[in-house]
Amino acid sequence: MSGLTQSFGIAALGGYVPLLRLDRKAAARELAWSGLPMPRTGTRAVADWDEDALTMAVEAARLLCPESAPDALRFASTSAYFTDRAQSGMALDALAMPRTVRTSDAANSRRAATSAMLDALLGRRDEIVTAGEKRPTQPGSAAQLAFGDGAAAVRTGPDAPARLAGYASLSHDLVDRYASRDHPFTYAYEERFVRDVAVAEVLVPVVRAACVAAGIAPGQLAHAAVHEPVGGCWRAVAKALDCGIPNHCEAVSEMAGDLGTAHALYGLGLALDTAEVGEFVLLVSFGSGADAMVFEVTSPVPGASAMAAALKEGQVLASYSRFLSLTGSLELDWGMRAEFEQKAQATVLERVGRDMIGFIGGRDSTGNVQFPKSAFPVNPALSEVEMMEDVRLADLEARIVSITADRLNFSPDPPFDFGLVQFKNGARVLMEMVNRPAEGFRVGDRVRMRLRIKAQNRRLGFRTYFWKAAPLMRPVLGDA
Amino acid sequence: MATGIRDKVAIIGMGCTRFGERWDVGADGLMVEAFLEALADAGIERARIEAAWVGNALDDINVGNSALPAAHALRLSTVPVTRVENMCATGTEALRGAAYAVASGAVDIALAIGVEKLKDTGYGGLPLRTKGMQNDLWMPYGSAPGTFAQLAGAYAARHGIAVGDLKRAMAHVSWKSHQNGALSPKAHLRGAVDMEKILNAPLIADPLGLFDCCGVSDGAAAAIVTTPEIARALGKADPVTIKAIQLSASNGWEMQFGAWDGASVPNTRAAAARAYAEAGIRDPRAELDMTEVHDCFSITELVIMEDLGLSDDGRAPADILDGRFDSGGAIPCQLDGGLKCFGHPVGASGLRMAYEVYTQLQGRAGERQRGKVDFGLTHNLGGSPFNSVAAVAILGRLN
Numbered sequence: 001m002s003g004l005t006q007s008f009g010i011a012a013l014g015g016y017v018p019l020l021r022l023d024r025k026a027a028a029r030e031l032a033w034s035g036l037p038m039p040r041t042g043t044r045a046v047a048d049w050d051e052d053a054l055t056m057a058v059e060a061a062r063l064l065c066p067e068s069a070p071d072a073l074r075f076a077s078t079s080a081y082f083t084d085r086a087q088s089g090m091a092l093d094a095l096a097m098p099r100t101v102r103t104s105d106a107a108n109s110r111r112a113a114t115s116a117m118l119d120a121l122l123g124r125r126d127e128i129v130t131a132g133e134k135r136p137t138q139p140g141s142a143a144q145l146a147f148g149d150g151a152a153a154v155r156t157g158p159d160a161p162a163r164l165a166g167y168a169s170l171s172h173d174l175v176d177r178y179a180s181r182d183h184p185f186t187y188a189y190e191e192r193f194v195r196d197v198a199v200a201e202v203l204v205p206v207v208r209a210a211c212v213a214a215g216i217a218p219g220q221l222a223h224a225a226v227h228e229p230v231g232g233c234w235r236a237v238a239k240a241l242d243c244g245i246p247n248h249c250e251a252v253s254e255m256a257g258d259l260g261t262a263h264a265l266y267g268l269g270l271a272l273d274t275a276e277v278g279e280f281v282l283l284v285s286f287g288s289g290a291d292a293m294v295f296e297v298t299s300p301v302p303g304a305s306a307m308a309a310a311l312k313e314g315q316v317l318a319s320y321s322r323f324l325s326l327t328g329s330l331e332l333d334w335g336m337r338a339e340f341e342q343k344a345q346a347t348v349l350e351r352v353g354r355d356m357i358g359f360i361g362g363r364d365s366t367g368n369v370q371f372p373k374s375a376f377p378v379n380p381a382l383s384e385v386e387m388m389e390d391v392r393l394a395d396l397e398a399r400i401v402s403i404t405a406d407r408l409n410f411s412p413d414p415p416f417d418f419g420l421v422q423f424k425n426g427a428r429v430l431m432e433m434v435n436r437p438a439e440g441f442r443v444g445d446r447v448r449m450r451l452r453i454k455a456q457n458r459r460l461g462f463r464t465y466f467w468k469a470a471p472l473m474r475p476v477l478g479d480a
Numbered sequence: 481m482a483t484g485i486r487d488k489v490a491i492i493g494m495g496c497t498r499f500g501e502r503w504d505v506g507a508d509g510l511m512v513e514a515f516l517e518a519l520a521d522a523g524i525e526r527a528r529i530e531a532a533w534v535g536n537a538l539d540d541i542n543v544g545n546s547a548l549p550a551a552h553a554l555r556l557s558t559v560p561v562t563r564v565e566n567m568c569a570t571g572t573e574a575l576r577g578a579a580y581a582v583a584s585g586a587v588d589i590a591l592a593i594g595v596e597k598l599k600d601t602g603y604g605g606l607p608l609r610t611k612g613m614q615n616d617l618w619m620p621y622g623s624a625p626g627t628f629a630q631l632a633g634a635y636a637a638r639h640g641i642a643v644g645d646l647k648r649a650m651a652h653v654s655w656k657s658h659q660n661g662a663l664s665p666k667a668h669l670r671g672a673v674d675m676e677k678i679l680n681a682p683l684i685a686d687p688l689g690l691f692d693c694c695g696v697s698d699g700a701a702a703a704i705v706t707t708p709e710i711a712r713a714l715g716k717a718d719p720v721t722i723k724a725i726q727l728s729a730s731n732g733w734e735m736q737f738g739a740w741d742g743a744s745v746p747n748t749r750a751a752a753a754r755a756y757a758e759a760g761i762r763d764p765r766a767e768l769d770m771t772e773v774h775d776c777f778s779i780t781e782l783v784i785m786e787d788l789g790l791s792d793d794g795r796a797p798a799d800i801l802d803g804r805f806d807s808g809g810a811i812p813c814q815l816d817g818g819l820k821c822f823g824h825p826v827g828a829s830g831l832r833m834a835y836e837v838y839t840q841l842q843g844r845a846g847e848r849q850r851g852k853v854d855f856g857l858t859h860n861l862g863g864s865p866f867n868s869v870a871a872v873a874i875l876g877r878l879n
Contacts (some may be wrong), residue, residue: 048813336603340621345612356617370736372614378736402634402742402866406626407684408605415686418620419630420866430866432620440686443637454617466618 008124009160010294013269015307016059016132016151017256019435019474020046020317020326024145029319031140038142042254043477046317046326047134047149048434050453053077054087054247054394055465056151057132058094058451060262064128064155064394065095072102072120076113076131076261078179081106081463091130094451094465096358096392102308106261110227110287113261118291120156121164128155133260138185139329147186148257152265152307154158161299162272165280166214168359170206171289174198176229191230198229199236202290207237207282210292214280218243221294225249225267227258229286245282248274255311269307272297302441313474315438326413338410342455355390359449361427361465362388368426369393377428391425393449394467398423400445403433417441421469446472484758487878488583490711490719491703493522496835499699499822500668506551506596507536507543510700514593514828515554518702523714526554529704530587532561535574535594536827537862538607539565543595543827547873550593567862568774569727571701571830572871576725578705591842594832595700596825604696606826625693627864628777634742635783639794643687648777651678654691654820656806657775661817663848668697668823675807683688692778697823701831703838708878720841723855723874724758726751735866747870748787748861755872756789761855764789768811768874769853770840772833774861775818784859785813788872807850815840815848830871833858837875 017305021043024109028040047056057075064070073095075088088103106112111451113131120127137144179186193428203226211218218241226234226247234247249267252259259266264285271281275297283293317323324330354360355372362373365386370378371393403419410416419441433441434450447469454466495517497510505513511534519526534550536543547561568574571594578590590775601607606624636646655675661667673691681689701815728750734740752764771788775781775808782800785791790811791799799805805813814820816836819829837856839845855876862869 033787101788146522336601337605340607343612344616348612348614348617352614352617356614368737372618374732378732380733380737380739402630404622404629404633404688405683406623406629408625408684409621409623411681416620416622416626418622418626420742422733428736428738430619430622430735443633455621464617 007160008121008158009156009164009165010162010301011155011157011160012064013265013272013303013307014060014063014153015266015269015310016056017045017310017314018047018051018056018149019315020048020118020380021314021464021477022046022323027145027320027323033104034140036140039145043256044145045148045150045256045314046323049326050434050468052134052150052453053080053132054090055451055453056134056149057130057153058091060126060132060153061091061095061130061150065097069097069101070123070126070128070155072104072127073097074104074106074116074127074129075121076106076116076129077133078107078110078112078260079133079135080107089279090357093354094359096360096394099114110260110263111289111291112287114264114283114285114293117154117156118167118169118293124158126155126157128153131261131265133262135186135260136184136328139324141185143186143188144327144329146253146258148259150256150259150262150266152259152262152269154265161301162281162295162297164295165216165296166210166212167293168206168209168213169289169291170202172202174202174289176301192406194230195236198286199233199240202286203233203237203284204240206290206292207241207284209296210282214294215256221245221282223248223271223275224282224284225264225271226282226284227264227267227286231422233298251311251377266307272301272302273308290407311461312477314477315475316477334410340410343460344455344457344462357465359392361391361393363391364388369423371427393423393427393429394451396423396425397472398447398469400441400443400447401428403441403443405440413447421447433470434468434469435474437471448472484721484724485523485579485583486758486760487708487721488724489579489705490708490716490878491705491722491838491875492711492714492716493518493520493524493704494662494702494835494838495521495543496701496832497699498666499825499832501599501601502698503730505709507549507595510597510698511550511553511593511595514700514702518704519783522704524589524704529556529559529587529591530589530594531578531581532556532559532591533564533577534561534595535564535570536596537565537567537570538596538826543597566800566869568776568824568826569860569869569871570827570861571832572725572858572860572873573727573830575831575873576704576727578703579722579725582705582707589704589706591704592831593702594828594830596827597698598696598825599698604648606696622666623685625685625688625777628780629688630742631783631865632687632779635779638741638743641797647679647687649782649800650692652800653677653775653778653781657814657818657820660807660815660848661821664816664821667817667821668695669821675710688777688779694819694823695823696778697825699822699825699828699832701828701835703831703834719878720838720875721878723876724755725871725873726754726758727869727871729869730863730867733869742865743863743870744783745787745861745870747868748784748859748872751870751872752788755874759874765811768855768857770815770837770850771811771857771859772816772818772836773813773859775814775820776824776861780847780861781813784861788857812850815845816852830858830860834873834875841852841875841877
């Protein structure tokens, strides 16, 4: 445990919440006959079929790397799809960062992201830590409604607007819940036991120590972002430490759900959005122990307000059976058309995979951009082979040129919207659409690019990723 | 200067199976059926066939790749057989291969045969397979109706037509073809369908409903071609000849470059212009007596009418609703019911179209007979509107 005086801390934050939100009350009503206890307030963010921990973590990190690449890119999740293929390396390509940026994956604990962030802060390195979570849950479990899908990312750096003032870390193998290869769904122990032990043995000591390290009393904290193992922990900790301040992670739980490794970081974004200059903000993540950090706000933190706004945007997911299907809890018989094989070849990925996941097109000698690149440009004004300059399309807006809602071909979440989109730089690409508006897509609609799963082969356990076009704006919840 | 193939190749025999859900035969049986009819029509021994082109598009379902399935099915002994594939233009591509062989003088008599056995997939529509190539990493797995449905939105936007009005013209396309198909003994779907049913059918790919889509069928069709001289020697005093066969393929321009508005198919326009020139047709609206076009979807036929120059741009909906392309109209389209009623066994469709024109040219179409037919056009469109292969063939008589 240590106090820090150097001005090193959080340079910027980013967050991502999927469009769809399940009303917990409506879902609980579907299961009322069972008598099973489950949360009944707020909404739960639900990832689309083609979103996973990686895609959401990339979305969260996108705004953190505008001009310069960081020293390192860290990916954290307890629900990453690949177990022997670094998601951080794929995220690096999706974010079009140089291959010289160091990468690593962190997993197996809900505090994997904050631990990676703390390492970056202590090492005084410019790093991006991005956490994404789409945890499998079982129907009927409280976790299925309490958990949410989403991501949060942070960039560390010098002269940061949120200075790390002090920290403490405790390792404690308190088994409040677990998931394992043999039990991929979370298995939760009695809440009263967890709350009593976590508060007394982990949370109060670690928060107290972090405040000591920061040279402040707990009562000087203005905001908290505490990822509680179970509800009521922060209330007990605050009472013990005499600091009755709001826990911004509760808003994340209420509106999106427990985001696992991303939860504390998302709550931190809300806390920093609210905090005034000069105030101290507490961050606590929990999982096999806890990390506690105290930040002093020296100026507004880029990205924080966007995280707060994103929580309020979305579309209500009214169908409980669609929710079950999207979460993998209900296996529909999609018929023979769903049987087609979506195979990927490593040789092809090696040749062109980076251009695909990075959405890199090429600019020809006239300035026209095309995707994918080719030896002979598609531009009719050119007739000779030429080298093209790389142009990233992922961060550009486009417009729909042609569109349909395909109800014939298999899609895990029909209809299958696709069509041509046109970029201002000349590139025209046939693309899938996502985040279908209530009135459907129309020719001329403005769209933005989102990283999604392109194809998945469940038999071979492999996924490929590409970009899909989404409406430029999201509806505000309640208006949808 | 190339002179083209106008009147250098005669069709002396054609065959076409009944199209449909042919649970009774496999691809080999379909080929035999079409081949035997063509042989009988030509009045030649099969040993006279010196070369063959077989077209099938989907080698992963039942027909198989290479020359061998056709060579085996037809027991073509040591004949040079070539398999061709060019998506939905495959049947016309087979005819082009055989015609070019004869026109070049390489052989005297050649066979073109197209076949597809779609109904062994177990579902409607075309099968989907990916092989892990570059396109699989980014290109959407849209269905055929999904890709062609996009013509409708783009067409409506280009010409300022309300989608509802466009839907009525599209429905007329399907209504007309079902009327015609009812008179086609070899068609898959032989019932007339009323407009209300067409307009209220469930959506397959917005705005295409069920009746805006052609059927999926099994079938085969074949043509035996030779020189006009040999045709006459065989007793064909006024043989049907090929006036033109032209093909145009996308180079990616439509789907990768920003200039195309999605409301027409440039390849059809290019292939048609070349075919008219090759056939010596200056005014297709006045000179063509009938067309058999690639009506995989109603909107496709509508756009094709403009692409072939048979309607002014933006006028096809009105012309269709005015009955210009009905069986009694100025330029009837799909006198046999088209893909709409025959279904679309991909490799066979181009030759099935040629079969109808060939039959009409000889006045043998029974109650479907248009009257005197001097020129008939067939058109195939493979792939999708934004990435296509278009084939246009024009048939007539030698004299």
